[in-house]
Amino acid sequence: MTAGKGALIVQSDMTVLLDEQIETAREAREQLLMFGEVVKTVGSLHTYRLTPLALWNAMSAGVSWQNALECLERHARYGLPFTAAATLRGWGQRFGKLRLQLREGELVLGGDTALLSQLAQQKQLADWIKDKTAEGEWVLHGHCRGLLKQELTRLGYPVLDYAGYHDGEALDIGLRKLTLRGRPFSLRPYQAAAVDRFLQEGAVQSGSGVAVLPCGTGKTVVGLAALAGVGAAALILASSHSAALQWRDELLDKTTLDISSIGIYSGKQREIAPVTIATYNLLTRRATAGDEYRHMELLTKRDWGLVIYDEVHLLPAPVFRMTASIQATRRLGLTATLVREDGCAEDVYSLIGPKLYDMAWKDAELGGYISSVSCKEITVPLHPSQRKLYHAAGGRGQLRIAAENHNKLGIVKRLLRQHEGKPALVIGQYLKQLNDIAQSLNAPILTGEVPPQERAELYSRFKRGDISVLVVSKVANLAIDLPDAAVAIQLSGSFGSRQEEAQRIGRLLRPKAGSNKAWFYSIVTEGTKETQFALKRQLFMMEQGYVYERMAEQGEAEPVSEAGRPTS
Amino acid sequence: MRLKEVAEKLTEEQLLNCEYFWLKGSVEGSLTAVDWDEALRLAASGKPLEELSAAELQVLQLHMDLHGASPVEEEALVVILRERSALTGAEIRLGLDALERGGFLFALGKAWGERFIFAPSDLYAALLPCLLPLSASSSPCCGDVYPAASLQAGQAGTGTGGTLPLGRALLYGLSRLSREPSAGFTAKGVLSRKMSDRLERAFPFSRDALQAFGFGVKEECGYSPSVALLLEAALGLRLLIAGDKGFCINEVALELWLKQDEQAREIELRSWLCDLIFPAAGAAAHCGARMCRIQDGSWRRVQDLYAEPRFVDDIAAGEGREAVMEQLQYAQNWLDLFCECGWLESGYIEGEKPEAVFRWRPFSHVIENEVMLQPDGEILAGPQISGSIRWQLEEIADRVSDDWFTLYRLSENRLHWKLGRGAQLEEIEAILQNISGRESLPEAVHNMLQQWHQSWVHKGSKRSSFCGIEKSGPQKSGESLQSSYSSQPCFLEIIRLPNQQRSQQFPGIPQQTVPMRLEQDRAGLYRLEINRDMHHAFSEKIAAVPAMWLKQRRSYHPSTSRELIAKAISLETAVELSLEGRSVLFIPEATEQRGNEWAVSGRLYGERKLENHVLGPEQWDEIRLVLPTEAANGRKRQ
Structure with missing residues (x-):
């Protein structure tokens, strides 16, 4: 540890390097994470990026741009480059300059008049302006509320939306004090805080926004409480049919709604009720590429007072477009990560709403709401039999060879021995590799091909402890009914998906009896493309304060068959 | 050219006979003993200026104000200085002579006798604050500064990263050249397009930044402005030598250059660039020179770089405003150039009227290998x-x-x-x-x-036959390197004078281009001129004048008056007249015949300024020839 030097090196292109060897690095990191995003955390010098969205989200949550600037100035080793300081200040000063309001039934964009007249030159905005007031405010066409916010955010000007919401069809709903299953129920403090922000009249985040909570901390409960607070018919959009069923179960268990008030609108059932749970899949289904999204009319089919977007980081682009047209309806996004692999973060901000609550995973861990997960990356050399193939292969081929490195099996076996008796998941991307490993470990395998009944049977055996190791494919990423485990060993994944890594770790987060500890291992082939992807995958967890301990191993040689497959 | 370079070209005779202020105190007038930085510091202190007479000082001030470090043809210079001041031709000539003898100005002689007067660029920059002080002091300013071209509607407003400083770009460019097999010359004797494009990518540089000072890239080399600038700088710092087949890296010079800290490298390049531009920039150089005098990295107002023109007595108010606008444009040109070179940051401070500001980027002056x-x-x-x-x-x-x-x-x-x-x-x-x-x-x-x-x-582990471009190590003798440098190409040339419009009004500003360095004068047309000792020649002329003409104001017969006036015109000096009972100074310019009478046209010094008048001999009672040394006192009395 070095003392006396600043831990941050702020570059003029808005990247920030954090020197982890400096005494004040931890303090600097904690502050930086409030308004910056992690890009890379390799070695001792970690890379972060400052973006307008990250800053505006922080400002929505109460951090001022002056705080951000002060943090950078305090920790910067070489001072702040002029362009970086000015850019950050510029972003910060834009926040709050434009406000949408509803005045005598008209949608009015007001705020900084000089800015408004400057923006009026933008052709793409002109069509939405119906009239201008004497003060230079814009009277807008009612339909453009979402589109305007989206476009202005794209132009670099966030809009604070105070135009309010329509009430929607009234719904008699309350939260139970004792769940249907007979357990006492109340909101945890952070859940209550998130719901309060959503319901708080007049605040930037009220009525629309995104609650970011770690996996396993009860995001669904936040949704239920928000629904009870709004007291209106609601449309809940879930990521899969099984997730939709879990929403229904939770509604029945923890609210006063009965089954007749809840409808499931998915590929298998098409019910529309005061509270309707639909899947993204169905909403975006259409016969051919040129067809309309027929099921999208569900968004306007009933007078919804609230739309809940579960796993909002997965929201497909067509749903965003439709969301732009329902800006007068309250919207709540729920997610464990705001990271969008498709670059649609701006749309989440402008169309669903700003981040209204963010709970750091480490805070949840400290509060005992989730288990304490130790993350380790184990690097192993490529098995000698695969090296020639690797050098001869193309990009994707190389990644697959690295992922299917035969040396990984020995490590898996050692780790399972180390954690014997603890429920463990071995997770991977490639079915062939998973089948080979399942065979070698003599463990059952769960893939998308396994029928639901057989799957349920596997789950219950795993829960009971009849089987301690389950080999799973990517179906495990979002299978909410997957039983909790204490150990997860990741063999491979979808390129550099940060979401996937977070979801997989999420499998371990349910609080554990005793020491409340869990272990996540990622086995990576050193010196190959896989190392780069692995680093990218870890970013979100790093951002949440998790530190990946890195270990290099030589690999435990496994006999290899003539076909190149481990035989043991 | 810089003072040291000029001095090194002076003959022993010049060094012995002149009284160069920067040579005083050095052992036996030896150049090797001169500390050139100290000499410039001495100039900047203003002390050497105290040795000058009022007329000499005014000549220097006026010349620098109008022409900066640009060489100006001597006769044209005398004409313009006469027009723009109350000085007589003799005062100007003797003043220039004294300034040459004192080592403030130098003359480049052209083959057929023309003399071009100039100040070395670094000496000019050092003297400028003393000669042309600004009324407004350039003090650091405070307030939030915004980048000049940011935060416009429609822009994402993302930090764009800093511009690569020229020194670092040069290092990267040289490294690139040293690694490339295609760094040799084509049949046209230039780098290949491929190599040139690679260099350009290393240092994107706007054409406008150089064009604003009248510089363009020589057409025959076909390089972009950034490549031309990089190569010119490398040649100027002697890091690169152009051989017959391609460029060659001067390893000794490169090693010394790389040993310097980054700040030293960038400042050396800035001096080199100023030395390139000042001689071509005339009065446009002032803003650049003033910017370079600022030592720290604090924000400064652009408007503190220029002031109302000092010599505007005879310029109408409108023209004065135009001159200020011109200065503003000059300041902007320097800002653009220094920003393009990655040395300067510019922005504005918000207010009722946004104020343009700038500051020097900090570069490291210590070496710490992190x-x-x-x-x-x-x-x-x-x-x-x-x-x-x-x-x-x-x-x-x-x-x-x-x-x-x-x-x-x-x-x-x-x-x-x-x-x-x-x-x-x-x-x-x-x-x-x-x-x-x-x-x-x-x-x-x-x-x-x-x-x-x-x-x-x-x-297959193939070794390449290319081992980098030729390198001239210590084995190449200093003499041979020197001769290589005397025939180096140049890629930038003056294509248009920046103050061409004004030069049409004031013909003293050079119309033709004088070589930026004597080494570039391939035809050998120019040489550093020896001072002609005008003072001695003038004294001899004065000795032939009747003593009474000088001693006492007297009433003469019109024919004698005409003779005296003719002598004054030939000596380019003034006469003292008794006009309506008052004693006035008159600078005669020409006599004219009006029927049987004659008259003299010239400038009459009255009410602290000169007015054109035509006087007949009947209009004055008494007349006296005034020596240049007396003229200043005469003006003071009036």
């Missing part, structure tokens, strides 16, 4: 690393981005390139270990390099 080698093969190099480490990094890794920290990445291709040129893997590993200050390489990096090495071996 290099971090990451396990994924990325190398982060701090801003204070030495030039030689930067050079090594350029050779062994790919540069990904450049900002405060420069990001390099080890790559298979670069390793293969380096191995192909004879390097051993162990050698490369040792370099990495050494520059990152580690006891051993991260295991992942070691493994990665091993794998790449194996794949190189696997591919």
Whole structure:
């Protein structure tokens, strides 16, 4: 540890390097994470990026741009480059300059008049302006509320939306004090805080926004409480049919709604009720590429007072477009990560709403709401039999060879021995590799091909402890009914998906009896493309304060068959 | 040209006979003993100016105000200084003579007798604050500063990163040249388009920044402005030599250059650039010279760089405003140029009327080798690393981005390139270990390099016949290098004078281009002129004048008056007249015949300014010839 030097090196292109060897690095990191995003955390010098969205989200949550600037100035080793300081200040000063309001039934964009007249030159905005007031405010066409916010955010000007919401069809709903299953129920403090922000009249985040909570901390409960607070018919959009069923179960268990008030609108059932749970899949289904999204009319089919977007980081682009047209309806996004692999973060901000609550995973861990997960990356050399193939292969081929490195099996076996008796998941991307490993470990395998009944049977055996190791494919990423485990060993994944890594770790987060500890291992082939992807995958967890301990191993040689497959 | 360069071209006779202020006190007037930085500091203190007479000082002030460090043809200069001041021709000539003898100004002689008067660019910059002080002091300003071209509607307003400083770009460019097999000349004697494009990518530079000062790229070389500037700078700093087949790196000079800290390298380049531009910029140089005098990195107002013109007595108010606008444009041109070179940041302070401000970017003046080698093969190099480490990094890794920290990445291709040129893997590993200050390489990096090495071996491990461009090491003698430099090409030329419009009004501003360096005068038309000792010649002329004409104001017969007036015109001096009972100074310019009468036209000094008058001999009672040394006193009395 070095003392006396600043831990941050702020570059003029808005990247920030954090020197982890400096005494004040931890303090600097904690502050930086409030308004910056992690890009890379390799070695001792970690890379972060400052973006307008990250800053505006922080400002929505109460951090001022002056705080951000002060943090950078305090920790910067070489001072702040002029362009970086000015850019950050510029972003910060834009926040709050434009406000949408509803005045005598008209949608009015007001705020900084000089800015408004400057923006009026933008052709793409002109069509939405119906009239201008004497003060230079814009009277807008009612339909453009979402589109305007989206476009202005794209132009670099966030809009604070105070135009309010329509009430929607009234719904008699309350939260139970004792769940249907007979357990006492109340909101945890952070859940209550998130719901309060959503319901708080007049605040930037009220009525629309995104609650970011770690996996396993009860995001669904936040949704239920928000629904009870709004007291209106609601449309809940879930990521899969099984997730939709879990929403229904939770509604029945923890609210006063009965089954007749809840409808499931998915590929298998098409019910529309005061509270309707639909899947993204169905909403975006259409016969051919040129067809309309027929099921999208569900968004306007009933007078919804609230739309809940579960796993909002997965929201497909067509749903965003439709969301732009329902800006007068309250919207709540729920997610464990705001990271969008498709670059649609701006749309989440402008169309669903700003981040209204963010709970750091480490805070949840400290509060005992989730288990304490130790993350380790184990690097192993490529098995000698695969090296020639690797050098001869193309990009994707190389990644697959690295992922299917035969040396990984020995490590898996050692780790399972180390954690014997603890429920463990071995997770991977490639079915062939998973089948080979399942065979070698003599463990059952769960893939998308396994029928639901057989799957349920596997789950219950795993829960009971009849089987301690389950080999799973990517179906495990979002299978909410997957039983909790204490150990997860990741063999491979979808390129550099940060979401996937977070979801997989999420499998371990349910609080554990005793020491409340869990272990996540990622086995990576050193010196190959896989190392780069692995680093990218870890970013979100790093951002949440998790530190990946890195270990290099030589690999435990496994006999290899003539076909190149481990035989043991 | 800089003072030192000029001085080195002076003959022994000149050095012995003149009283150069910068040579005083040095042992036996020897140039080798002169501390040139000290000489410039002395000039900047204003002390040498105290030795000048009022007329000499005014000549220097006026010449610098109008022409900066630009060479001006002597006769044209006398004409314009006469027009723009109350000085007589003799005062101007003797003043110029004294300034040449004192080492403030020098003359370049052209083959057929023309003389061009000029001040060395660094001496000009040092003297400027004393000669033309500004009423408004340039003090640091405070307030939030915004980048000049940011925060407009429709822009995402993302930080764009800093502009690469010219010194670093030059280092990268030279490194690139040294690595490229295509760095040789084409049949046209220039770099190939491919090589030129590569250099350009290393240093994007706007054509406008140089064009604003009248500079363009020589058409025959076909380079872009950035490439021309990089090559010109490399040649100017003698880091590169143009041979017959291609460029050659001067290894001795390069080593010394790389040893300097970054601030020293950038300031040396800035001096070089000013030396290139000042002689061509005339009065436009003032803003640049004033900017260079600012030592710290605080924000300064652009408007503090210029002031109302000092010599506007005879300029109408409208023209004065135009002159201020011109100064503002000059200031903007310098801002643009220095920003393009990555040395300056410009912005504005918000207010009722936004104020344009600028500041010098800080560069490191210490060397601290902060290099971090990451396990994924990325190398982060701090801003204070030495030039030689930067050079090594350029050779062994790919540069990904450049900002405060420069990001390099080890790559298979670069390793293969380096191995192909004879390097051993162990050698490369040792370099990495050494520059990152580690006891051993991260295991992942070691493994990665091993794998790449194996794949190189696997591919057949061919060594390239190209081992970099020619390098002139210590084996090349100083003399031979000197002769190489005397025939170096230049890629930038003056295509248009920046103050051409004004030069049409004031013909003293050079109309033709004088070579920026004597070495570039291939035709040998120019030489440094010896001072002609005008004072002695003038004294001889005065000795032939009747003593009474000088001693006492008297009433003469009109024919004698005419003779006296004719003598005054030929000596370019003034006469003292008794006019309506008052004693006035009159500078006669020409006599004219009006029927049987004659008259003299000239300028009459009255009410503290000159007025054109035509006087007949009947209009004055008494007349006296005034020596130049007396003229100043006469003006004071009036």
